[in-house]
Amino acid sequence: MTGRVVVVTPNPAVDVTYDVDRQLVGETLRVREVRRRPGGKGVNVARVLVSAGVDCTSVLPLGGETGRWVRSSLVRARVDLAAVEIGAATRTTVTVVDGAQHPTILTEPGPHVEADEWAHVDRVVARVLVGAAALVVSGSLPPGADPRLVARWVRQAREAGVPAFADVSGAALVAAASAGAVLKPNAHEICEATGAPDEAAGAMELLERGAACVVVSRGSEGLVARTPSRTVVVPAVAGISGNPVGAGDAATAGLVRATLAGADLADALRQAAAFGAAAVLSPVAGEADAAVAHSLLDRIPSSHEGASLP
Amino acid sequence: MTGRVVVVTPNPAVDVTYDVDRQLVGETLRVREVRRRPGGKGVNVARVLVSAGVDCTSVLPLGGETGRWVRSSLVRARVDLAAVEIGAATRTTVTVVDGAQHPTILTEPGPHVEADEWAHVDRVVARVLVGAAALVVSGSLPPGADPRLVARWVRQAREAGVPAFADVSGAALVAAASAGAVLKPNAHEICEATGAPDEAAGAMELLERGAACVVVSRGSEGLVARTPSRTVVVPAVAGISGNPVGAGDAATAGLVRATLAGADLADALRQAAAFGAAAVLSPVAGEADAAVAHSLLDRIPSSHEGASLP
Numbered sequence: 001m002t003g004r005v006v007v008v009t010p011n012p013a014v015d016v017t018y019d020v021d022r023q024l025v026g027e028t029l030r031v032r033e034v035r036r037r038p039g040g041k042g043v044n045v046a047r048v049l050v051s052a053g054v055d056c057t058s059v060l061p062l063g064g065e066t067g068r069w070v071r072s073s074l075v076r077a078r079v080d081l082a083a084v085e086i087g088a089a090t091r092t093t094v095t096v097v098d099g100a101q102h103p104t105i106l107t108e109p110g111p112h113v114e115a116d117e118w119a120h121v122d123r124v125v126a127r128v129l130v131g132a133a134a135l136v137v138s139g140s141l142p143p144g145a146d147p148r149l150v151a152r153w154v155r156q157a158r159e160a161g162v163p164a165f166a167d168v169s170g171a172a173l174v175a176a177a178s179a180g181a182v183l184k185p186n187a188h189e190i191c192e193a194t195g196a197p198d199e200a201a202g203a204m205e206l207l208e209r210g211a212a213c214v215v216v217s218r219g220s221e222g223l224v225a226r227t228p229s230r231t232v233v234v235p236a237v238a239g240i241s242g243n244p245v246g247a248g249d250a251a252t253a254g255l256v257r258a259t260l261a262g263a264d265l266a267d268a269l270r271q272a273a274a275f276g277a278a279a280v281l282s283p284v285a286g287e288a289d290a291a292v293a294h295s296l297l298d299r300i301p302s303s304h305e306g307a308s309l310p
Numbered sequence: 311m312t313g314r315v316v317v318v319t320p321n322p323a324v325d326v327t328y329d330v331d332r333q334l335v336g337e338t339l340r341v342r343e344v345r346r347r348p349g350g351k352g353v354n355v356a357r358v359l360v361s362a363g364v365d366c367t368s369v370l371p372l373g374g375e376t377g378r379w380v381r382s383s384l385v386r387a388r389v390d391l392a393a394v395e396i397g398a399a400t401r402t403t404v405t406v407v408d409g410a411q412h413p414t415i416l417t418e419p420g421p422h423v424e425a426d427e428w429a430h431v432d433r434v435v436a437r438v439l440v441g442a443a444a445l446v447v448s449g450s451l452p453p454g455a456d457p458r459l460v461a462r463w464v465r466q467a468r469e470a471g472v473p474a475f476a477d478v479s480g481a482a483l484v485a486a487a488s489a490g491a492v493l494k495p496n497a498h499e500i501c502e503a504t505g506a507p508d509e510a511a512g513a514m515e516l517l518e519r520g521a522a523c524v525v526v527s528r529g530s531e532g533l534v535a536r537t538p539s540r541t542v543v544v545p546a547v548a549g550i551s552g553n554p555v556g557a558g559d560a561a562t563a564g565l566v567r568a569t570l571a572g573a574d575l576a577d578a579l580r581q582a583a584a585f586g587a588a589a590v591l592s593p594v595a596g597e598a599d600a601a602v603a604h605s606l607l608d609r610i611p612s613s614h615e616g617a618s619l620p
Contacts (some may be wrong), residue, residue: 016402018404018416018418020416023335023336024414025333025335025411025412025414026333026411026413026414027412027414027415028414028415028417029414029415029416029417030419031416031417031418031419032419034418034419064379065375065376065378066375068375069374069375091344092326094328094404094416096416101335101336102335102336102337103336104334104335104336104338104339105337105338106330106339106341106404106406107338107339107340107341108328108341108344109340109341109342109344
């Protein structure tokens, strides 16, 4: 592939999955199996990009014993890390599954990151953006973090002529729009951040604020991308069922990878849909096999011709 | 107080408590507040003993980043540690509370501890038993551990003339009985381990196998102790409500402390009930203020005269 992607995960996590016989509120549940892996949306995006042959540098603040575990796990997985050590401990998310009911997900808010630690992250982002081909900022900010941080990273990228993608929510989504990012929120995040009554109105508002493009993943209903001049819709791969956890992050990876390869908007959306479907089919939540994604591309009808992503 | 207590926790844990708005299966729940503390039943017993002025040495296998966290937390809490480093990671337990429904508790099974690591634990137990006044073995064994380990520690203590208390379950409960320990199971654990139809029949079987005494905590219905020759019942402190989590471990601490002070069986049971009630009243789960326990003693009627615990 062409060029290296900088992926910023502002609030990484230890993702823990607990298998139990049956989820019940108010009971003691014996965990049959424990799985742990480094998480946070950006970490998931980077993992899919790396497995698809795309060179990545992961920027993330890490602290405490949990942060140490994330660091050593990512090093073992040969992820290129630009970690910033912080004083507070990296968060954990717990997903409880029983194979019958929907998973229950418990998300810790995340550590308090000090101003001088964010300044350190800023310097690291500026350093690793040199020579990069794209920036991705993905996932929540830890509590108390200034949403303008995301806008600053996006501007740093754009000033360097590097396209920037942001999968963030709340005030950070609005800030990333103003800074000119390609956004990848879901409909709920759009309405929550803009106060708009529906996805279309909210997406228009984000475009008016400056967003280069607003891409919304609608799960089994496909993807829609809006630019100031046009709307492109791509259906999902039909007949796919499996674990949807992490499919949105795989779709982001597909979108970024296709853009790096010079795909136009419609084709990039098709590749995003194919990577999302490959993640649903993957036995491991959030992973996506590039070969599977490639084989699924034929099952996604072409959309009308699109402009290339900015 | 008189003498030092050796407390063995075969399967310690990082106890994590998540406050959520409302527990719901199949939803993403934002954790409002995270509390972490070193856990496992023996760790809880040791903490209550130390806070009540009893000198303790805690023996526990610890591994991984979680084990490192438990170690540093206990060192900060000035607990005298005789930790054995193991290769696998110490487990985590997650308790989810919403202030309305009963807490949901997710218990990881625990690490695989190698045979040579258990041999190391054995040597440490033998070393710290020298000059000790009591042994307590409390909590589950990690998966795959030989239940005869508990019997060996109990025998080591008894051969040194030191009374041994065991709050264990399953095959380890039967093994501890045969080795002559004072047992503190609940009714369910008695029936499960012995196959007896009820608590009384199961307790008799454990006494026949060699248990010095079987003490059962019945929560709000008080405590009952059985020896080969007699049964002593002590009611719970009336009118106490609060958080019952960890009250059983506080009761164990009260029982051990009273025994060290030379109390007879009936009086030791009253002190166990008082410490259990103090734990229910404590704002922090599993802690028990010795002064509160002392003030509650008057509210527990005397039982008939008892023999002193062995």
